[in-house]
Structure formats: C-alpha cells, structure tokens
Amino acid sequence: MTEVARTHLDALENQSIFIFREAYHAFKNIATPWSMGKDSNVLIWLARKSFFGRVPFPILHIDTTYEFPEMLEFREWATKYHNLNLIVKINTEARARGIGYETNDPVTVTHELKTVALQQALAEYKWDALITGIRRDEDPTRAKERYFSPRNAQFEWDYKDQPPEFWSQFVTTTAKGEHVRVQPLLDWTEIDVWRYIQRENIPIPKMYFARNGKRFRSLGCSPITHPIESNASTIDEIVAELEATKTTERAGRAQDHYERNAMQKLRAKGFL
Amino acid sequence: MTRPKGNLKGRSTSESESYPVSAIRSPISTPLRVVFVGHVDHGKSTLIGRILHDTGSLPEGKIEEIKKACAAEGMEFEFAFLLDALLEEQKQNVTIDTTEIPFRTARRRYAIIDAPGHKEFLKNMITGASRADAAILVIGADEGVREQSRRHGYLLSMLGIRNLIVVVNKMDLVGYSEKRFREIEQDYRKFLQQLGLNAHTFIPASASEGENVARSSMKMKWYCAANVLEALDLLEPQKSDVDLPLRFCVQDVYRFDGRRIIAGRIETGTLRVGDELIFSPANKSSVVATIERWPQVILSGVEGSRRASSTVTQRDSSTSPGMTVVAGDSIGITLAEQIFVERGYVASHQNETPVETNRFHADLFWIVREPLRIGHFYDLRLATQEVKCQIVSIEQVMDSSTLEKTSDAREQLQRNEIGRLAIQTRGPLVIDNYDRVPNLGRFVIVDDGKICGGGTIFGGVYTDRTVAKSKNIFWTEEKITARERALRTGHRGAVIWLTGLSGAGKSTIAQSLERDLFHRGMHTYVLDGDNIRHGLTSNLGFSPDDRMENIRRVSEVAKLMADAGTVVITAFISPYRMDRRRAREIALEGNAEFIEVFVDAPLEVCEARDPKNLYKKARAGEIREFTGIDAPYEAPDDPEIVVHTDQQTVDESVATILEQLLSRLRTEE
Numbered sequence: 001m002t003e004v005a006r007t008h009l010d011a012l013e014n015q016s017i018f019i020f021r022e023a024y025h026a027f028k029n030i031a032t033p034w035s036m037g038k039d040s041n042v043l044i045w046l047a048r049k050s051f052f053g054r055v056p057f058p059i060l061h062i063d064t065t066y067e068f069p070e071m072l073e074f075r076e077w078a079t080k081y082h083n084l085n086l087i088v089k090i091n092t093e094a095r096a097r098g099i100g101y102e103t104n105d106p107v108t109v110t111h112e113l114k115t116v117a118l119q120q121a122l123a124e125y126k127w128d129a130l131i132t133g134i135r136r137d138e139d140p141t142r143a144k145e146r147y148f149s150p151r152n153a154q155f156e157w158d159y160k161d162q163p164p165e166f167w168s169q170f171v172t173t174t175a176k177g178e179h180v181r182v183q184p185l186l187d188w189t190e191i192d193v194w195r196y197i198q199r200e201n202i203p204i205p206k207m208y209f210a211r212n213g214k215r216f217r218s219l220g221c222s223p224i225t226h227p228i229e230s231n232a233s234t235i236d237e238i239v240a241e242l243e244a245t246k247t248t249e250r251a252g253r254a255q256d257h258y259e260r261n262a263m264q265k266l267r268a269k270g271f272l
Numbered sequence: 273m274t275r276p277k278g279n280l281k282g283r284s285t286s287e288s289e290s291y292p293v294s295a296i297r298s299p300i301s302t303p304l305r306v307v308f309v310g311h312v313d314h315g316k317s318t319l320i321g322r323i324l325h326d327t328g329s330l331p332e333g334k335i336e337e338i339k340k341a342c343a344a345e346g347m348e349f350e351f352a353f354l355l356d357a358l359l360e361e362q363k364q365n366v367t368i369d370t371t372e373i374p375f376r377t378a379r380r381r382y383a384i385i386d387a388p389g390h391k392e393f394l395k396n397m398i399t400g401a402s403r404a405d406a407a408i409l410v411i412g413a414d415e416g417v418r419e420q421s422r423r424h425g426y427l428l429s430m431l432g433i434r435n436l437i438v439v440v441n442k443m444d445l446v447g448y449s450e451k452r453f454r455e456i457e458q459d460y461r462k463f464l465q466q467l468g469l470n471a472h473t474f475i476p477a478s479a480s481e482g483e484n485v486a487r488s489s490m491k492m493k494w495y496c497a498a499n500v501l502e503a504l505d506l507l508e509p510q511k512s513d514v515d516l517p518l519r520f521c522v523q524d525v526y527r528f529d530g531r532r533i534i535a536g537r538i539e540t541g542t543l544r545v546g547d548e549l550i551f552s553p554a555n556k557s558s559v560v561a562t563i564e565r566w567p568q569v570i571l572s573g574v575e576g577s578r579r580a581s582s583t584v585t586q587r588d589s590s591t592s593p594g595m596t597v598v599a600g601d602s603i604g605i606t607l608a609e610q611i612f613v614e615r616g617y618v619a620s621h622q623n624e625t626p627v628e629t630n631r632f633h634a635d636l637f638w639i640v641r642e643p644l645r646i647g648h649f650y651d652l653r654l655a656t657q658e659v660k661c662q663i664v665s666i667e668q669v670m671d672s673s674t675l676e677k678t679s680d681a682r683e684q685l686q687r688n689e690i691g692r693l694a695i696q697t698r699g700p701l702v703i704d705n706y707d708r709v710p711n712l713g714r715f716v717i718v719d720d721g722k723i724c725g726g727g728t729i730f731g732g733v734y735t736d737r738t739v740a741k742s743k744n745i746f747w748t749e750e751k752i753t754a755r756e757r758a759l760r761t762g763h764r765g766a767v768i769w770l771t772g773l774s775g776a777g778k779s780t781i782a783q784s785l786e787r788d789l790f791h792r793g794m795h796t797y798v799l800d801g802d803n804i805r806h807g808l809t810s811n812l813g814f815s816p817d818d819r820m821e822n823i824r825r826v827s828e829v830a831k832l833m834a835d836a837g838t839v840v841i842t843a844f845i846s847p848y849r850m851d852r853r854r855a856r857e858i859a860l861e862g863n864a865e866f867i868e869v870f871v872d873a874p875l876e877v878c879e880a881r882d883p884k885n886l887y888k889k890a891r892a893g894e895i896r897e898f899t900g901i902d903a904p905y906e907a908p909d910d911p912e913i914v915v916h917t918d919q920q921t922v923d924e925s926v927a928t929i930l931e932q933l934l935s936r937l938r939t940e941e
Contacts, residue, residue, distance in 0.1 A: 006600065008302040017602035018537050021523045025615060050535075052528055052604060053566040137374070146399070164395035164639060164723050166402030166431075167714050169653050173721030189374065 009196050016184035019147055020050035023182040026172035027129035031058045036071050037219045038204045039133035039185060042193055044082055045202045046184060059084045060121055064113040065095060066221035074205045081203065091117035101223040119155055122179060129180045137189045147186055153177030191242050198235040209233045303374060303381035307401040310410035311420035315441040319410055319479035320384050321351030326486035329375035379505040395639045401428060406435035406507050413452055414445045417459045423673045429467045430637060430728060432710050435507045436472045439500060444478040450494045466675055473503045513599035516540035517624035519712050521655040522617040533564050533604040534613055539655060539711035542598045549619040553628050553700035555861050556611040563595055564604035616657040618702040626704050626712055627732035628857045630697045630866060636727035637690045644685035644725065652697060654715035661697040668692040700860030705732045735853055754863045757837040763794050763937040765834035767859040768841045771852060771908060772871030773900050774886055775878035777917040778843040781871060784926050786841055797833060799826055800843040814897050820851055827855035834864030839937060847905040865936050869929055870911040873918045875900050
C-alpha cells in the first residue's frame, strides 16, 4: 500500500492539466478567453502548469469598453508577468451603432459586446477550440456542461443533445465553422478556486478584496457589476464568508437577472 | 428556511434541520460522487431534492425561485424541479442531462450526479455514471423493477461501479408494506446476482415524505437498518488505483528549452525518479531522469503535500531520488536516454507490463441509433491511444434489460445492446484486462468523430517481456515511417504467420499464397525451414528452448522485413501458443500487421500424407520430440484465419486467406 496523500485541490489540478493537454493535442488552433476575473487567472496558471511555465496559445480579452480601470491596469501587468500573447477584441461596430448600457438593456449589451465580439474574434482567427473557465456550480445551465462542449457555426449550444463523455474520451473533431468549448474548471467550486489561488499564490485583481466595507465577488462590466457588503480582505476571510453565505456567486451580475432564464438564453446564444 | 409545500406536505421543518451539518466546510477531501439512476418517474429527482433540503444544502432563495417559475408555468411546485432548472425540462417534466450538486453530511462531502431515466438519454446517464464513486438506484415501490432499473444496473456494473445502494422509493404509495418491499428486494437481488453483484443495501423509503432519507422512518419500524444518508456515510471509496501496476499514458511530448518532456497522466500505480520504464508498444526502456514541475515546488517526503514557493522561478525539475508521483497525477518527465516516445505510448515497470496485441475480445455497449457493423472501420480510443479497428465477429448479444442472450451469428449490434466481440486493430494496441487494470481495459468506439459505444476487455494474455528484452536502442525521430513505405509500395507490410502440424500444408499454401500476392504486384517473401534452419538458426535443435529461440529469431526477421514493407509469410509448426503470442508482439512493435493463420488438418491426415517420412521416423523413435507424436501442439485459441486442408484444396485455402487478408494490407483510405 503506497501512502501518498493527494488533496482535493491536487485532484482538481490534475484533471484540469489533463484536459488542457488533451485540448492542446486535439486542436490545431486554440485560444483562451481571459476576463481577468479570478477563474480566468486560475485558468492561465493551470495552462502554465500544463506546459511547464508557458502559455503556448493566444489569450483573448473581450474588451466591452466598460471595463473597470483597475482591471485594465491588471491586464497590462499580468500580460507581462505571464508573458502572454494577448489579443484584445472590441466590437467597435456595435459601439459605433450606439450599443451601450446608457441606451440598452444589459442582456442586449452583454450579447453585443461580449458574445458578438467573441464571434467576430473567432471568425477572424479561426480558432477551433476555446478554453474557458466556467464551472458547474456557477449556474444551473453550466451544471449541464461537458468538459469538451461543441458549438455549431451559429455559436449555439445544443444542450438537449450533448455528446456522451466518459472514460476521459472527449469530442475532439469539429466541422467547418464549429468550435469546441473546453472547460477545465468544470468540477471546481468557487471555494476551490479561492483555496487554489491561496495555495499557489496566483495574482488576481485587488477588487476582490474588501475596501471600505465592500468587495466584488464576481467581476464584469462596471455599470452592471455591483460590490457586496463585506469586510473580507484576505483569502481566508473570503473563504469564511463564502462558507457562511447562501447567496449565489453571480447575484451581483445584473444581466443574469434581467429576465427569467436570462442566463440560459444568453448561453444558448453563445455566451460563455 | 421557508416550509416547503407541494410534495412535501405533512413534514415538520425541525426534522429537516436535525441532520448534523459540519461547521467546518473546508474542502479537504474530494467529494464522494454519487450517481442517481433508475426508471423514469421512480423519483430520483425528488429524492435528490429531499436530500439537498434535509442537509441544508440549498442556496437561499432557490425554492422561492423555483416556485415562481412553477407559478409562471401554471404548475404545482415539485422538489424535483430544483435539478431540472432548464426551462425546457420544466416544460417536459423530464430530466434531460446530468447535473452535479454538492451536499455534505457529518462524515464527508458528496457530489450528486443526477442521471436521466428516459431510454433515449442513455448517453447522458453513462456520462454521469462514469464519473461516480457510488450509485443510488431508485425503484418505485408502486411499479417495481422496470426496464431501466435493470439496464442501469447492468451499465453500472460495466462502468465498474461496485458501491450500490438500492432505494425502494414511494413506499407511501404502497402503505409502507414490508411485503411489497421484500418482493422488490428479492426480484432485484436476483437480477444483480446474474451480474455477479450482491450484498448491496436495500432501503425502503419515501422521498416525498422524507421517510428513511435523512431520518429513520417511524412508519416502517420493520426496517431497522441504515437510512439513505447513513448508508452513504457507510460506503468506502473504491480501491485506490495507486496499488495497481504502473500505467503512465503519454499525452504529448513537448520540446521546451531544448529538453524533451514526456507529458501525460499516471492512470494507475506509482512512478519514481530513477525507475526503469518500459514503453509499449515499442518495448524500449529508459530510466526516469527528472519529474518536471512549474513553478518550483517542494515535495515534503511523508505526506507529499505540495507547496508553491513564494518566488516563482521560470522552471524547475526535481531529480531527487525517491520522489513519487501516483495514480491520477498529471505529470511530465524526462528520460535518461532519448528513446522514441509519442502520444499513445504506455510506460510500465518491467515486471508488470501490459498486453500488446492487435486482436482482443471485449464486451461492448452501443448507444447510438446507427448500428455497429462487422467489417466497417471505426476509430478505437483507449486512454491516449487511437487506432483504426474492425469488428471481426459478434459472438453473443445481450439485451441489457432482460439479460437475454442470443448467440446466433450477427452482423450488427443495435442501440442498447451489449455484444461480446472480437476486435482487430490496424497496428498495435496496448491493453490490459478490465478486471486487472480498469483504465487500460476500457475503450470507446468512435465513428465520424462521435463516440458510439464503450467496451471492456477480457481474456488478454500477459507475456513476460523480460525473456526477450531488447537493449536500449536509439531511434532517430526522422526515420521513414511505415506509412511512407506503404505509400510507395501501395500496401502495408505484414506478417502472415502460418501454424499447424507437420504435413498440414503450410509450405504449400505459403508458396501458393506468395505467388498470388506477387502477381498482384506486392512485395512478398516466404520464410520456412528451408531458408532458415540451414543458416540463421543452424545452431538450434528441437528442444522446447531451441524451438522457442528458433521462433524468436524468425519473428525478429519477419518483423524487420515487414517493417521494410514486405508481406512476409512464415511457415513453421510453431507449436507453442506463448511463442506465437511473442511473435505477434514482436511484429506489432515494428508496427506491422500480424495475421495468424491456423492451417488445420487432423493428425491422422497429416500422418497419412507424411511427405518427408518424418512421422514414420518419429514413430520408429528415430526422431525425438516430434510435434504431434511425442511433443505437444497447442492449437490457436483465436487465430485470425483458419483453413481446413483436409476439406479444402490449396486454391480454396488460399482464397479463404486472401478474402480476409487483402483489406488489411490496404493503405489507409
């Protein structure tokens, strides 16, 4: 009997690295969207672990032009720190049409400035797979995801007819115009992410930590992302806070709650 | 928490909160994953909703949210809706896909995997169940054991899930009758025994009323064993893969900073710096020089816990001897010698090597509408290996629900059927028997990019690789590939291994077969006693050891010629199964097709023919250890091709061989 202890975080990390490497092998042309939020920073970290310090594919930031200034500062710093091949994509066409939070509802703006911008980037760079940081525990619709989840040319997710996935065998072929969403963090929970950030000392934006009695639990566009009441200024305090709460992570994200099933509608249309 | 309504009427809230929930929720251990399966409408989702509620695992506002959704749809609230959060599902009142939901008890954390009960959603059930450590199979007390109850039980056994709790739900609908419960228990136990499973927990319960879920029922005092949560807490995680033989499956080889890092996952066993590894199928060995990590990490010896250093270095590797990585770890290593390794290779320790073959037997479940067809080329994926394969025969078909077996010759396997098959791959495949190393004993069949079925392997024969262990040979990676050679010649190299008694007709058939292939413009050559015994093996006699060495040399020569692109036909008695198994492994190492042809004729027929008067001499005692007389002949159990020379002419025998041979020699389509 071999006695080698592996923690839950080790198991999650191992599984994520396995998925990264499968994706890197299976697809010719991949990229990772990066929101600079805590999950996507964990994703970058895991990519570096998978490939021994480097990120061997481009990193995409969909810039809605409604980014918090602190986030843009972080983007600049982290790009250098991780030595990333960063691509910034803005849906300039939609902004030119006047699409914005000042004039439109959050679902429309999110769709135009995030999903459509992503579609534009995919058309331009012809990626056949995107590695995303979504987790099962974030939202009921995400709970149904696969590690490798195909999207058709219209970007739609056919959640009613998903491919089987077992014994570490995934869908790795795409038809023209299709792409696969690869989701290495699917099994992680919000607390797992925090524990891992703590263990690995992963850089994240300071906005997650409390200042003046408020902190951000989830980060998105500045007009529709609201801080929560909190005094948690360290990761331990954040974990303690999360263990006590029964509010959902994305409660501070207005686009999810604009209408019933807003998240499902956004996701079926290609939102991450 | 608001008092739940709908199906939960009549329960007191205090009971629901009485189940102890640990104050510390730190995720130290991996949660035990429990899949919920069973026939549609037997109450899986209600049971899950009940468990979540009674363990205080629901987010605030969740019930209100679902109630609002129900009101909008004009439906009565049901706890099952918690899991069926998608709009579509609420409309149809059916679970569509798998979801995973956490809860915890005093003992540990759990993750619930909900799997749907509808027949057409079998692939989702398999997706969910394949990730599970344990299963709860729900049977409605009113309807009893149904088609899906049995089918799911069968699939759980195929997926290797041994921790099974059977919950007989809806006991409230049968008046909490012990008699009814015992009937169902007996019925299903009998079914499980046919699968070789037994001694599982059966619990009478009512999820909607909360009886025997989180609290033991006062309405079923005749049942005094564990309730559902207690039974879960009593489960032990399945046997660790750490104690199985090492199987390190290569995902990729990265070349960074001029170093070659072999990346992959340890499926089973343990690996240490300094270990000598055997890579299959090449059968080349090398020593683990380093285990690579980023960023710099320190592995503290005893508990092996990892800690990132505060300063992040560009890269680091650990060469400390004794450093151990184990099953489940995604790792990268460098080797002391630069042997050729690529994705799909499997590293093991020398004393516990896997089986290398291009032909094996398996039980396969089929989950897509389009049936599995004999002769059609599929992709077979096993761990990180991918190879083209053909189904040779379907020996038996079983209905996964009734367990009824049919052994009539079948050309197809339909959806939801489980077949016992012989499978032939193009090129070598590294396998284990499923009952020995599960991770290397299971595979999927892929058609046009879609996973169509999954299989488990049995009956593979292990050989001792140390007998003919090759030295480390340095392969340059720019070598001309078998594919390039095949493109030039128009066919693949292969070894056609004829085996049979003296006088069975091996040499005659070999010459005739060669003539036919030659006329087709193929590169071909016959190896037989005439051109081998006088030179290459002239120092060998007919003792078992010498026969073995003789066959080994022939195998090596045949492999090289096949690797050079030739279709080699060997005509040797080769009486021992183990020797022929080795010949197969040697050929597969060279990436050549290996086709075993049993040239079969009864001993009396061969002896009557006696073309060289050898039988007479053996009978007279002039020759010792003559096969069939005073030395054994071990007939092949499972040859690719059999010809019966007592019933077939030479031309007919050659035709039989060609029929199966030619498609295998074709270059990739």
